[in-house]
Amino acid sequence: MYFAREPLVARLGRLADSGQTGALRVPGDFGGTIYLDEGRIVYAESRRTPGPVRSFARPGTPGWGYAVREATADAALELLSGRPRPALRQPFREGEKPEIGEVGGMSYGDLLTEVERRQDVLHQLAEHLTADTAVVRNALIDAPRVQVSELQWALLVRVGDKATPRELAWETGNSVFGTTVEVFRLLVLRLLASASGPAPRRDTLSFLRAVTE
Numbered sequence: 001m002y003f004a005r006e007p008l009v010a011r012l013g014r015l016a017d018s019g020q021t022g023a024l025r026v027p028g029d030f031g032g033t034i035y036l037d038e039g040r041i042v043y044a045e046s047r048r049t050p051g052p053v054r055s056f057a058r059p060g061t062p063g064w065g066y067a068v069r070e071a072t073a074d075a076a077l078e079l080l081s082g083r084p085r086p087a088l089r090q091p092f093r094e095g096e097k098p099e100i101g102e103v104g105g106m107s108y109g110d111l112l113t114e115v116e117r118r119q120d121v122l123h124q125l126a127e128h129l130t131a132d133t134a135v136v137r138n139a140l141i142d143a144p145r146v147q148v149s150e151l152q153w154a155l156l157v158r159v160g161d162k163a164t165p166r167e168l169a170w171e172t173g174n175s176v177f178g179t180t181v182e183v184f185r186l187l188v189l190r191l192l193a194s195a196s197g198p199a200p201r202r203d204t205l206s207f208l209r210a211v212t213e
Contacts, residue, residue: 009080009112011090016041016108023096032079035098042105043068043098046075049176050169052100059101068103074175076111077118118177129187131166131180134195135159146189152182162195 012024012034019039026032032046045051052071058064106114122130129135137159148156151174158171169179186192 008082008090011092012041012080013108015039015092020092020094021097022092022094023098024090024092026079026090030078030082032075033098034076034079035096037097037105040105040107041072041076041111042103043100044072044075044079045098046078048078048166049074050173053173064101065103068100069106070175070178072106073111073114073118074177077115077177080112080115081119122177122180125180125184128194129165129180129184131169131176132164134162134164135183135187135192136162136195138190138193146191148186148189148191149182152186152191155179155182155186156191159192 008026015022015024015036016039021037022035024034024036026034030046030048032044032048034041035043050071052064052067137156151172154172155168158168165180165183166176168183169176172179183192187194
């Protein structure tokens, strides 16, 4: 695991194990809030990741639960992977609930498993790309025809002169993790180029597909 010490992780685990309901607040510019309901993590938000609102999903609609879960995992990845924070600076407010409607949430163990999976993926991509790496459009495309997904096209048209995956995530309303993975795919396809490092080899795409699908 790549958690930088474990005060926040341990505190969240104790609250979950004891079946608490409320909001665990993490202060600071890199902070946010993790909400529990009878020990289950129902939502998490971070100042560094977008929330769950999508044009196709609103509270009560079929896609809402997935949107909330993705936003929660994205925020938890940011909060639990961040720098150590003293436990006394993580106030817990009993009974406080997020305004996201009824969602099932996930167990503490399931959340940590998903955070670890995402950490592993990002750790292996870090040589070429992080959420805060600037990318630019690559004018030198070495293939006569390239097919991209709807999301990849949405990212391409928003890059402009230069952008980071985190900035693109906020613009599109997608998770920072998911956007970083898609930007990496675009680097492999040579449609984007890193402003600060070498391009990944094309055979790395098979690794990426194996760990993200």
